[in-house]
Amino acid sequence: MADAGVTQHILQKEAHRPPRRKSRLIRTWNRNKALWLLFLPCLLYYLIFRYAPMFGLVITFKDYNLFKGIWASDWVGFKYYRMFLENPDFWPLMKNTFLLGLYKLVFGFPAPILLAILLNEVRRAAYKRFVQTVSYLPHFISNVIVASMVIMFLSPTGGLINNLLAGIGIGPINFMNEPGLFRGIYVLSEIWQHIGWETIIYLAALTAIDPQLYEAADMDGASRLRKIWHVTLPGISPAIVITLILNIGKVLEIGFEKVFLMQNPAIYDTADIISTYVYRVGMVQGNFSYGASIDLFMGVISLIFICTANWLSRRLSETSLW
């Protein structure tokens, strides 16, 4: 307390002193130089690897030429955006990206909530811990391995799933060559990979629920399901809302790696999404300006998505990210 009094005294004294700009700058520098030095590597990282690429986006308005470099290349205005909008691939790509994200949201979002609620109902701590430990595991397996497993298990020649199907008399299905099956396969593999890990946030929220609420519900004669409905779910609803906003914002940001690893030209009809198209056009074929334009176009739509989701949630539930 004495300390605070002294500090306040000094502050008051300083407030009365006429401001001398130069000395204040020097004092700020002296007081902060060590902290700024600690922050410097981090700042450099963000400026070089996060902000420089943002300024590099000017190539989307230029005819980027490898030899001329960014600044000397010619301005072309919205040429590449028009090119993308007029491309016959535009609508299929938008549709694939949007539907894949939407499917993932609709089926992938509730899955960990259900698992968390079930885990919460388990009375035997050891069994609960065992299920948790096992279910987190696939989250740490690389996308290359998960994609390999999916493709090999679904292989028409000797794949695990087709062997099982053969056991009940269903002929071999070439899963990875059926455009109609890709979205389902992708979403199922995503759920398999991340369901356990995503329960953590809900399990954390569940521990914060007051046990007295359950006791009160018991007094009122509520069944297990009723307690889940009236106590558990409302208890974790803030966590659900936050996660939902984040997920809605990410609908169009489907992980490039896994889709890229799982797709093949036979199923491009449903499996080709914006990010894999950007990679093919931009990186493989070397149309840097065109690829970057498509990426920026989607980035802006994504940003609109997350802002809208956040705004909606603030209006409806008073929970929001910012």
Next chain:
Amino acid sequence: MVKSLRFSWFNVVASLILLFVVVITLYPFLHMLAVSLSSNVNVMQNNISFWPKGFNLSMYQLVLGDPQIWTAYRNTIIYTVLGTIISLVVTSTGAYALSRKDMALRNSFTVLIVITMFFSGGMIPTFLVVRSLNLVDTVWGMVLPGAVSTWNLILMRTFFSGIPKELEESGRMDGLNDIGIFIRIIVPLSKASFATIALFYAVGMWNNFIFPLLYLRSPDLFPLQVLLRNLVLAGSASSGDVTSIGGDNLVVEESLKYATIMVSTLPILVIYPFVQKYFVKGAMVGAVKG
């Protein structure tokens, strides 16, 4: 307590669903292990599920006899160790500075960082930056462009903010400056936090596939994930079931691929049970503080 031990359908159904989750998660790994350890005849007859039949290690001899695997392993370990150290140093120093409420420009720096969570330059401009720095096809191209994960940075900042101010003040009394306080007081107090974030970075680096795809050209530098993709996925489209390697030594492609997957996943599967609790702790900190 007595009440909870009574038989109820709810418990039975819940336990069964959870058991199903466990089986679905573990069975694929057991199946791959069983196939990779079985004899060729049994693999071709498709009659392996849980348990290897005609136990043999020839697939593993084949995989481990391939010099490519060892190069890829070495590269992955180099990238993981180097990348984790760099990431940890840059992230922890940055997070500590941000956690200090008395740092000038703190809010500006925070805004600068948070913006990148919502908007980025994207794949191609980032590649152009990496290329213009001559990082393409070098070890640095693997470890620098992803050096800081904003999520981990925020996790660490949250952790550092929870350390009592008095400890810093006592350090200052003893004549330490901010850097001294960080090294002598904050780091020793935050070992668990450092371990958690290091694990997050290490797993990310070990599993990274997109950086080598974009930034590496020469096969000598390829990490495991790229080799794995080339062996398991890229090879799968054209060739048939059986590959012949040197004369009449028939190798069933499926078990060879499973053996390759097992060999490259083993480190994670082996250390996972020991480090799992740290992951969960880290995720919990993130979950509770949002």
